[in-house]
Structure formats: structure tokens, C-alpha cells
Amino acid sequence: MGFRPMMSSLMRSKTGPILVALQIAVTLAIVINALFIISQRVEKMDRDTGMDIANVIVTDVRGFGQGFDVVDSIRNDIDLIKSIPGIVAATVSNHAPLSGSGSGTGLRTVADETITPVSTARYQWSEEGLDALGIELARGRNFYPQEVIYDTPDMDADVPSVLITQALADELFGEDVDALGKTVYWGSMEPSTVIGIIGHMQGSWVNWDKLNNVVIHPGKPAYTNNRYIIRTEPGMRDELIPIIEQKLGESNLRRVVKNVRPLEEMAARSYRSDRGMAIILSIVIALLIGLTALVIVGLASFHVTQRTKQIGTRRALGATRTHIIKEFLLENWLITTAGAVLGVILTVVVAYWMETTFQLPRLDWRYLPAGIGILWALSSLAVLEPARRAASVPPAVATRSI
Amino acid sequence: MFKYNVKLAFKSMQRNPIMTGLMVAAIAVGIGVSMTTLTVHYLMSGNPIPEKSSVLYAVTMDSWNPLLPFDDDRPERAPHQVTYSDAERLLEIGKGKRQTAMFESSLVIEPIGDDGQPFEATARVTDGDFFPMFDVPFIYGSGWDSATDKSAETVVVLTKALNERLFGGEDSTGRQLQMNGAQFQVIGVIDAWEPTPRFYDPINGAFQEVMDMFVPYSVTRTLELDSIGSDWGWKSESITTFEQWLNSESTWIQYFVELDSPRDRSEYVAHLDAYVEGQKQLGRFERPMNNNIYDVMEWMEYHEVVEEDARVLLGLSFLFLLVCVLSTIALLLTKFIGKKGDVSLRRALGASRKAIFNQQIVEVAVIGFAGGTAGLGLAWLGLQGIDYLYDTPSALIRLDWVMVSTAIGVSVLSGMIAGMYPAWRVCQIPPAAQLKTQ
Incomplete structure (x- = not known):
């Protein structure tokens, strides 16, 4: 069929097709690498938090002025918050998970300073902490209320018992050992007994590779700034936020109530740059694919106009419409494939550059066929309409200008 | 002569508005994307206190x-x-x-x-x-x-x-x-x-x-x-x-x-x-x-203030610009080939190759300038988008005159680079060769 005339027209003006192939190659390199980065970010944002994050509210309260009693203020606030209908649980805590602000520490399994400790996020909250975040205890028990005392700055309380996550337990004791009931040592070499294991929860810093390492010790931190973690009945979070803000504000005028906000919002803030990157790259891909498609359409249309006489002649000589369409599709497919072959090499080069220059993981090879598939489909779609137009050139055109 | 060339450029651009539009759009999008990322990179890597950055030191012990x-x-x-x-x-x-x-x-x-x-x-x-x-x-x-x-x-x-x-x-x-x-x-x-x-x-x-x-x-x-x-x-x-x-x-x-x-x-x-x-x-x-002391730029380097994402985006967006330049070359080439008859006639009437070349380059520069201006608008939009996505302090995201002139410069330059080869090809058309078939 129309392979020869097509090749001859391809060969007559080589530069144009080469340029399009090059453009497709670079497009492929960008699209595949960008898609890969996007998928990494989406995966990261989609990780299981281990918490009922949609129904948690966090707020900060700070007292001022002479004679302000922090312990008294915390006690009243928690009572007040829990008296509001729709509240499931509330605790005072040193930090809020996923917020990007937190406290880290190192734990050891033996009391030996020369051993490198295992790093972990550290929380301190009351017996209601687990419930306030919707965290499930896999084994062991929660804190008893009598274990939980107000931890004021002038106190140097010891920590008899802790909860740890399974991830931390595995790193401390190994996966084959049951950490429940075992002893861990703080930097001060003070021992604590593991009384419960949390199946899974995320800690403070979403970009940290040890995000799932968490240790919790009992207590109600009573410092200058008091942070409350509050869980509501499902779906009641947004209506309760203004109520909590108002009630806390009214109950004690010697205080500033700051940032009553959903935990979800704080987590979204922590993931802001990941989300931003995913969105920017999606826009880049859309623009790039749109541009490449338009250029293919533009060039093909132009060629149809240029070759009207040739097409008419061929039609007059017996080529069917399908022949002409197939011819354009084939020509385009050849260019795209040549571009894709070159593009695969370029993609690997770019992926290698990103892997070595930045701490990015190696490109998953499965993205290559996916990217090529997208380009094939796209370029065929782009050339379809001009090809149809070419096919509709009547055979009589051939006779006209001669 | 220049004025005449500019007039011709506009005539030629009007003759094929879709092709012209595509070229302007290609350059605009390329400039818009690369200028957005370049601006972010430039702001992150800039010297915040140029007059004193070499006499101020952070101390570590x-x-x-x-x-x-x-x-x-x-x-x-x-x-x-x-x-x-x-x-x-x-x-x-x-x-x-x-x-x-x-x-x-x-x-x-x-x-x-x-x-x-x-x-x-x-x-x-x-x-x-x-x-x-x-x-x-x-x-x-x-x-x-x-x-x-x-x-x-x-x-x-x-x-x-x-x-x-x-x-x-x-x-x-x-x-x-x-x-x-x-x-x-x-x-x-x-x-x-x-x-x-x-x-x-x-x-x-x-x-x-x-x-x-x-x-x-x-x-x-x-x-x-x-x-x-x-x-x-x-x-x-x-x-x-x-x-x-x-x-x-x-x-x-x-x-x-x-x-x-x-x-x-x-x-x-x-x-x-x-x-x-x-x-x-x-x-x-x-x-x-x-014990060490670090001057301002060393201290920035120490803390890797230019975020990795910004560098990845900068690299990718310049590849993007390359795609845009490639498509502009392909479009120009096709378009100039379509002008064979016109060029042949001019050559036959005594226009030198140089005159034809200049005429094409002026057309390309006009397209580059139009693309660059539109690209600046896109870059401004892009920066607003980044401002929104990253919730940055207002002082961070801004287009200053350095960036504006860079954008115009880069777009005219990439337009010229894109136009060089097609214009040269057009010059090679022999006088009157195309007139024969008419």
C-alpha cells in the first residue's frame, strides 16, 4: 500500500520529521519522570496515619499575667471541652502528630551510653490520648489514670511505663521479639517498662524516614503553652470548632486561645510541598502533552494542504480513502516511534541525573511502556482529523491545475 | 528596511494565523514555565545581603x-x-x-x-x-x-x-x-x-x-x-x-x-x-x-536552603523550553517552506540572500517577542499559583526587573535560535525556481 509514497515524502523533507521525533523524545523524558515523581508524592500523602485524623481538633492555649495557675487552667479546660455534646475524648499533649513540630528522643534496650540509641518521636499525654486521636492499641494496656500526673516545669518526674509503636519495637528489639513487658532506657539511663504496643501511628515529621517510630509516656504537660487534642463524633468536627473556641475564650480572660483547627489542616500543611510538587508537575505534563499534540495537528494539517495535489493524484490512480488515512497514521506512527526510542534513552539519562543529584529513588521501569503507550495514543489521535481531511481530497483535484 | 521587514513579518504572520498562534503559544508556554521555576530558584539561591555577605559569619562550636x-x-x-x-x-x-x-x-x-x-x-x-x-x-x-x-x-x-x-x-x-x-x-x-x-x-x-x-x-x-x-x-x-x-x-x-x-x-x-x-x-x-564560622552564602549552602524540588523543577522546565524551541523550529520550517513561491519571486526581482535572511529573522524575532511577553504573563500567573500552593510570605514571590529582562532576552534568543536554520533554508531557494510551476 502507501508505504513508498509516504517514505518518499518523509525523505524529501527530513528535517521536519526529525524535529518532531526529537520533540517527542524530550516530551517522553519529561512526562515519564514527572509521572514517577507525582506517583511517589501521592503515595507518600496517602500513607495510613493510624489515627482518626478527620475528626480531630487541635488547639493551643496560653495563660498570662501574675498568679495564673496552669494546672488549674488545664483541668478546667479539659472538663469544659468534654462537657460539650459531640466530644468523644480530650487530652493535653506536648505536641500534635503530623504537625511538623514535635519532640524527638533516643531509646536504648540496654543501659549503655556508648550504644547508638534508636531515634523516635516522643509524646506525653493522658489516659485519654489514644482515644483523642483514635489510635488503636494492638497489645498490652493503656495508661491508668493514676499514672498520669501534671508535669510542671519544676518537676523531675520519673517515667515508669511507656507505649511504643510496633515500628519502634521492631527497631529496638527486632521483629522476632515481643517487646511487651520489656524495658527501654532513656538518654538519662532511666528505665521504662513497655506496657502497650500500638499497631501503627505516625509521628511528627512527615519527611522523616522514621515517621512511624513513636514513644508515649504518661503525663499532662503543664508548661507555658498548653496544647489540647480533641476528638469529636464523626462529622461534627467543623461545627464544634467555633463552639470550642468561644467557650475556651469566655471561660478565662487571662488566656489567649490560639489556632483552634483540624488536625487534617496541620497535616496538609506538612505535606504542602509534596502536594505543590504533584500539582505543578501535573500542570507541566498537561501543558507539554497539549503543546505536542497541537504541534502534531498543526504540522499534519499543513502537510495535507501542501500535498493536496499528490493526494489527489493518488486518489485518481486508485488509492482509497482508507489508504490515505492509514498512510498518514503510519507516517505519524513511524515518527512517534523513532522519537519514543530516542526518548527512552533520554528518559533514563534524566532519571539517572535525578537519582544521583538528588535523593530520589530509582525510576520504576514500568513507567517506560506506559509513557510510550500514552504518546502513541496521543499522536494518533492528534493526526486523525488532518488525515481525515486528507482522505476527503477528491481525485479530481489532480486534474485541476495542470 | 527594518520597518519594512517588520511590516512583512506581520503580513506573513497574518497569512497563517494558526501556525503563528501555535508558535507564539509554544514560546509563551516554554517561557512561562521556565521563568516561573527560574524565578523561584533565583529567589531561593539569591544573596540576601550582597553588601555584607562576606563579613557576616554564623558561629558553631x-x-x-x-x-x-x-x-x-x-x-x-x-x-x-x-x-x-x-x-x-x-x-x-x-x-x-x-x-x-x-x-x-x-x-x-x-x-x-x-x-x-x-x-x-x-x-x-x-x-x-x-x-x-x-x-x-x-x-x-x-x-x-x-x-x-x-x-x-x-x-x-x-x-x-x-x-x-x-x-x-x-x-x-x-x-x-x-x-x-x-x-x-x-x-x-x-x-x-x-x-x-x-x-x-x-x-x-x-x-x-x-x-x-x-x-x-x-x-x-x-x-x-x-x-x-x-x-x-x-x-x-x-x-x-x-x-x-x-x-x-x-x-x-x-x-x-x-x-x-x-x-x-x-x-x-x-x-x-x-x-x-x-x-x-x-x-x-x-x-x-x-569550631567554625560560615559566611552568609556558606551558611545558606550548609542548610541547603535551595530546596531539592526547586532544582528538579528547574531542570525539567528547561527541558520543557527545549521542547518548545524544537516545536517552533519544526513549525517555522514548515511555514517557510510554504513561502517558497514568495521568496523565489523576491529573489528573481533582485532581493539578495541576506535581505531574505534578515526578513525571516525579523519575523522570528517578532514571534519570539510576542511569545516572551505572553510568557511573562504566564510566569506571573505561575508565581501566583506557587504562592497559593506553598502559602509563601508575600515578599518571597516577586518578578523583579532582572527576571523580566531575562525572560524577554531568553524568549527572543530562543526565537532567533529556532529561526536560524529555517531562515537559512529559505535563503537557499533559487530565484525563479518556484515560479516555473505557476
Whole structure:
């Protein structure tokens, strides 16, 4: 069929097709690498938090002025918050998970300073902490209320018992050992007994590779700034936020109530740059694919106009419409494939550059066929309409200008 | 001649509006995307204080755990902040032209009388040298002197924004503020001042806005100001009083020194070594001697303030620009080939190759300029988008004249590069060759 005339027209003006192939190659390199980065970010944002994050509210309260009693203020606030209908649980805590602000520490399994400790996020909250975040205890028990005392700055309380996550337990004791009931040592070499294991929860810093390492010790931190973690009945979070803000504000005028906000919002803030990157790259891909498609359409249309006489002649000589369409599709497919072959090499080069220059993981090879598939489909779609137009050139055109 | 060429360019562009539109769009999108990422990169990697960046230094001293380095991945590094007590003693010793210890805190501004709500405001707790060291501009009043640094007088310098909120923007020097139970006297208001990156504190965020106000470092002890910035400790110490906290091995103070010339650098490090030697006698600083000072750009490098994502995007967007240039070449080539008849006629009527070439290049430059202008608009949109996505301080995202002229330059240049080959090809058309078939 129309392979020869097509090749001859391809060969007559080589530069144009080469340029399009090059453009497709670079497009492929960008699209595949960008898609890969996007998928990494989406995966990261989609990780299981281990918490009922949609129904948690966090707020900060700070007292001022002479004679302000922090312990008294915390006690009243928690009572007040829990008296509001729709509240499931509330605790005072040193930090809020996923917020990007937190406290880290190192734990050891033996009391030996020369051993490198295992790093972990550290929380301190009351017996209601687990419930306030919707965290499930896999084994062991929660804190008893009598274990939980107000931890004021002038106190140097010891920590008899802790909860740890399974991830931390595995790193401390190994996966084959049951950490429940075992002893861990703080930097001060003070021992604590593991009384419960949390199946899974995320800690403070979403970009940290040890995000799932968490240790919790009992207590109600009573410092200058008091942070409350509050869980509501499902779906009641947004209506309760203004109520909590108002009630806390009214109950004690010697205080500033700051940032009553959903935990979800704080987590979204922590993931802001990941989300931003995913969105920017999606826009880049859309623009790039749109541009490449338009250029293919533009060039093909132009060629149809240029070759009207040739097409008419061929039609007059017996080529069917399908022949002409197939011819354009084939020509385009050849260019795209040549571009894709070159593009695969370029993609690997770019992926290698990103892997070595930045701490990015190696490109998953499965993205290559996916990217090529997208380009094939796209370029065929782009050339379809001009090809149809070419096919509709009547055979009589051939006779006209001669 | 030039005017004639421009006229011809517009005629030619009108003849094939779709092709012309595509070319302008290709260049516009390429410029828009690459200028957006280039601007972000340029702002992140820029020198925030060019006049003084080589005489201002961040100070680090290795007071860390004798058994483990501060940073496992880079064991050669000392902690990036110093302890309160070391900072206090370094200030006493002096030795630099100017020096300041500092950290971030927050204070509750209490209403005077019954009107108004109390609110929390952030503060940079620092020495009086901060203002002249970092060239901070004032609208009213001034900073404080070294006597205040010693006397722990409760004075405060406000930012323009806080002065607006508290005093409606008027000259508030001499006014009183009740904060954390103490009376502070306003002695100065600074003008807008947002060096980007925030070189004096990349640890707590290189792209944050300036704190709401400045208070003397010496009131830390008297008012028991807590840090809201990061603190790093290694030693397990029993801390039940504020005094114990100040004397602890926890590192939470940033220390900057200004030296008259870069030559004084080694001399200053020698002073640090001498100080640490003295501390070693007292049983502190058990690690090997490792004191360093970093000038502003070294300090930016140390904290990798240019985010990896920004660099990845910059690389990808220049590949994007390459795609746009390639498509422009392909489009131009096709278009010029379509002009064969026109060019043949001109050549036959006596136009030289040079004249034809110039004519094509002018057309390309016009397209490049149009694309560049549209691209600048897109870049502005792109920056608004980034501002929205990343919620950056307003001072960070801006297009300055450097970027605007770069954008126009790059687009005209890439238009010219794209046009060079097609224009050359067009010149090769022999006169009258195309006329035969007509």
C-alpha cells in the first residue's frame, strides 16, 4: 500500500520529521519522570496515619499575667471541652502528630551510653490520648489514670511505663521479639517498662524516614503553652470548632486561645510541598502533552494542504480513502516511534541525573511502556482529523491545475 | 528596511494565523514555565545581603556528646546552634566588630485598660548589634545600644506591620506595651525588611517572615523567655528551674559575628579555640576541637536552603523550553517552506540572500517577542499559583526587573535560535525556481 509514497515524502523533507521525533523524545523524558515523581508524592500523602485524623481538633492555649495557675487552667479546660455534646475524648499533649513540630528522643534496650540509641518521636499525654486521636492499641494496656500526673516545669518526674509503636519495637528489639513487658532506657539511663504496643501511628515529621517510630509516656504537660487534642463524633468536627473556641475564650480572660483547627489542616500543611510538587508537575505534563499534540495537528494539517495535489493524484490512480488515512497514521506512527526510542534513552539519562543529584529513588521501569503507550495514543489521535481531511481530497483535484 | 521587514513579518504572520498562534503559544508556554521555576530558584539561591555577605559569619562550636557526633550523616559538623551560656560568654568576650546572640520567642501583648483582646506576638530576641549588623531600616526611632544589652532594660522594636496593628502606623516611640507581665517601651519601628532567604535564621525557616518584634537578649533571663524555635540537646540533665535550663548543654541560640574583613576569619576562629580550650579545663567540650564560622552564602549552602524540588523543577522546565524551541523550529520550517513561491519571486526581482535572511529573522524575532511577553504573563500567573500552593510570605514571590529582562532576552534568543536554520533554508531557494510551476 502507501508505504513508498509516504517514505518518499518523509525523505524529501527530513528535517521536519526529525524535529518532531526529537520533540517527542524530550516530551517522553519529561512526562515519564514527572509521572514517577507525582506517583511517589501521592503515595507518600496517602500513607495510613493510624489515627482518626478527620475528626480531630487541635488547639493551643496560653495563660498570662501574675498568679495564673496552669494546672488549674488545664483541668478546667479539659472538663469544659468534654462537657460539650459531640466530644468523644480530650487530652493535653506536648505536641500534635503530623504537625511538623514535635519532640524527638533516643531509646536504648540496654543501659549503655556508648550504644547508638534508636531515634523516635516522643509524646506525653493522658489516659485519654489514644482515644483523642483514635489510635488503636494492638497489645498490652493503656495508661491508668493514676499514672498520669501534671508535669510542671519544676518537676523531675520519673517515667515508669511507656507505649511504643510496633515500628519502634521492631527497631529496638527486632521483629522476632515481643517487646511487651520489656524495658527501654532513656538518654538519662532511666528505665521504662513497655506496657502497650500500638499497631501503627505516625509521628511528627512527615519527611522523616522514621515517621512511624513513636514513644508515649504518661503525663499532662503543664508548661507555658498548653496544647489540647480533641476528638469529636464523626462529622461534627467543623461545627464544634467555633463552639470550642468561644467557650475556651469566655471561660478565662487571662488566656489567649490560639489556632483552634483540624488536625487534617496541620497535616496538609506538612505535606504542602509534596502536594505543590504533584500539582505543578501535573500542570507541566498537561501543558507539554497539549503543546505536542497541537504541534502534531498543526504540522499534519499543513502537510495535507501542501500535498493536496499528490493526494489527489493518488486518489485518481486508485488509492482509497482508507489508504490515505492509514498512510498518514503510519507516517505519524513511524515518527512517534523513532522519537519514543530516542526518548527512552533520554528518559533514563534524566532519571539517572535525578537519582544521583538528588535523593530520589530509582525510576520504576514500568513507567517506560506506559509513557510510550500514552504518546502513541496521543499522536494518533492528534493526526486523525488532518488525515481525515486528507482522505476527503477528491481525485479530481489532480486534474485541476495542470 | 527594518520597518519594512517588520511590516512583512506581520503580513506573513497574518497569512497563517494558526501556525503563528501555535508558535507564539509554544514560546509563551516554554517561557512561562521556565521563568516561573527560574524565578523561584533565583529567589531561593539569591544573596540576601550582597553588601555584607562576606563579613557576616554564623558561629558553631562542638559542645556535643563526646560519644556521638551531632549529625550522624556528617560527623564533621558541629551543632548548628550554641548553648545559652556559651553565647553569653562569647558576647562578653566580644572580639568581633559586632556580634549578636539570638533566638525566636513569643510574648503575650496584654491589653492596656479594658479594651482590646490580648494576643500572642512573635519576637526575635537579640542584641542591639543586630540592627546595624544586618542593615535593618528604621521608620521611627532606632535599635538599642550595648548598655541596654547589659542592663536588661525592657525596650522593644516593632515591625511596621505590628506597629500598624497596635498604633495605627503612627510614630509610637516612647509608648508602652504590657507584655509577659512587664512594661516595655517602644524605641523603634522598622520598615519592611524581608531578606530572602532569611539568612540570619535558616534553621527555623529560610522562607519565613520576620518576627513581629525585637526584644533585648538580656531580658531572656529576667522574664524567663522560652524559645519557640528548635532546640537540640544530647545531655540528660535534671532541669527544674529556668536558670538550670540556661546553663544546660542544650543548643538553641544562634550566634552571628561581623568581622571587618574576611582576613580576620582565622583570627576569630583562634579566639573561639582559646575559649573552648578554657571550657575544656572545666570539663565541657569533650569532643575534638571543632569550631567554625560560615559566611552568609556558606551558611545558606550548609542548610541547603535551595530546596531539592526547586532544582528538579528547574531542570525539567528547561527541558520543557527545549521542547518548545524544537516545536517552533519544526513549525517555522514548515511555514517557510510554504513561502517558497514568495521568496523565489523576491529573489528573481533582485532581493539578495541576506535581505531574505534578515526578513525571516525579523519575523522570528517578532514571534519570539510576542511569545516572551505572553510568557511573562504566564510566569506571573505561575508565581501566583506557587504562592497559593506553598502559602509563601508575600515578599518571597516577586518578578523583579532582572527576571523580566531575562525572560524577554531568553524568549527572543530562543526565537532567533529556532529561526536560524529555517531562515537559512529559505535563503537557499533559487530565484525563479518556484515560479516555473505557476
